[in-house]
Amino acid sequence: MELTKKKLFNERGDRDWGKRRMIGGNTTNLIELNNVKYEWATKMYRTMMNNFWIPEEISLAQDAKDYKNLSNEERQSYDKIISFLIFLDSLQTANLPNINEYITAPEVNLCLTVQTFQEAVHSQSYSYILDSVCPAEVRDRIYNEWREDEHLLKRNRFITDLYEQFIAEPTDRNLLKTIMANYILEGIYFYSGFSFFYALGRQGKMLGTVSEIKYIQRDELTHLALFQGIFREIHRENPEILDLALIEELRDMMRTAVEHEISWGQYITANRIPGLTNEIVENYIQFLSNERLRKINLAILYPDVVEHPLKWVESFSNMNGMKTDFFEQKVTNYSKSTNLNWDEL
Numbered sequence: 001m002e003l004t005k006k007k008l009f010n011e012r013g014d015r016d017w018g019k020r021r022m023i024g025g026n027t028t029n030l031i032e033l034n035n036v037k038y039e040w041a042t043k044m045y046r047t048m049m050n051n052f053w054i055p056e057e058i059s060l061a062q063d064a065k066d067y068k069n070l071s072n073e074e075r076q077s078y079d080k081i082i083s084f085l086i087f088l089d090s091l092q093t094a095n096l097p098n099i100n101e102y103i104t105a106p107e108v109n110l111c112l113t114v115q116t117f118q119e120a121v122h123s124q125s126y127s128y129i130l131d132s133v134c135p136a137e138v139r140d141r142i143y144n145e146w147r148e149d150e151h152l153l154k155r156n157r158f159i160t161d162l163y164e165q166f167i168a169e170p171t172d173r174n175l176l177k178t179i180m181a182n183y184i185l186e187g188i189y190f191y192s193g194f195s196f197f198y199a200l201g202r203q204g205k206m207l208g209t210v211s212e213i214k215y216i217q218r219d220e221l222t223h224l225a226l227f228q229g230i231f232r233e234i235h236r237e238n239p240e241i242l243d244l245a246l247i248e249e250l251r252d253m254m255r256t257a258v259e260h261e262i263s264w265g266q267y268i269t270a271n272r273i274p275g276l277t278n279e280i281v282e283n284y285i286q287f288l289s290n291e292r293l294r295k296i297n298l299a300i301l302y303p304d305v306v307e308h309p310l311k312w313v314e315s316f317s318n319m320n321g322m323k324t325d326f327f328e329q330k331v332t333n334y335s336k337s338t339n340l341n342w343d344e345l
């Protein structure tokens, strides 16, 4: 079914929250936070706002020195990961408004708007990292690597093609595929890169970059939860869209993404990083994919992978006693923090 964009001015829109729908609703666009249907979205909005941070508040002076002392392989991996992350976050900043135009719940539009803003902050943090850490010619190379490295080009195209498919043909099925692509990007594609940085951090290297990454990951966890919420509500309200064929298509997308991410993860760590062997990388990505699919009630792909193979990454990336599952947490224990204390980790 073809979806229609929200009307901008809609004097006949419904204010009654009972009539609100995630897609295909008759929204007024009015943001009324005392009149919401999706309670989780207002809670998420506040969590996202409390997470506000400024990349430049973290000093990268020591990282500039550390960078020169990295091994060639470490430096190359560092550069490639930053290059991939810049692409992903910039793409998110550009694409989220395309999704938002079809979501007809103002409380969810609010969250997507904050997410778009946060993706821009993430992109800015990479610029700050590159300006502070790398020489100008390296910086320039990194900004091109997303399309010059064959590996990255293939992966970046995979996601972007799915995003563009929805823009060209905004049907409900393509929307679910775009949501899945977004979910894969947020929940799988960031993670080899994140764990590489944490592995460096564990050795006491590039700690400023690691702090930036922790703040980014804290935001990403809310983005993941937001898309879980959107996916579940669309499924609940429109059970007919998610037929067996589409479910298999979504699971296939996940399978392809997992394969890409494993070969990428193994390419950047090259079996050389303590704690990140090829086997661990493979299990880790498969484990994450099981978690992601389970959260949106789709059958998992790797039933044999039940143990989290990288527990140290979880404790390493935790901040402020943050719970990793937004929907399961009892108390909101997110708080604004401008400094990370390494001793508390």
Ligand SMILES: [Fe+2]
Binding pocket: 089, 092, 118, 119, 122, 216, 220
């Ligand atoms: Fe991001």
Ligand SMILES: [Fe+2]
Binding pocket: 092, 119, 186, 219, 220, 223
């Ligand atoms: Fe994100």
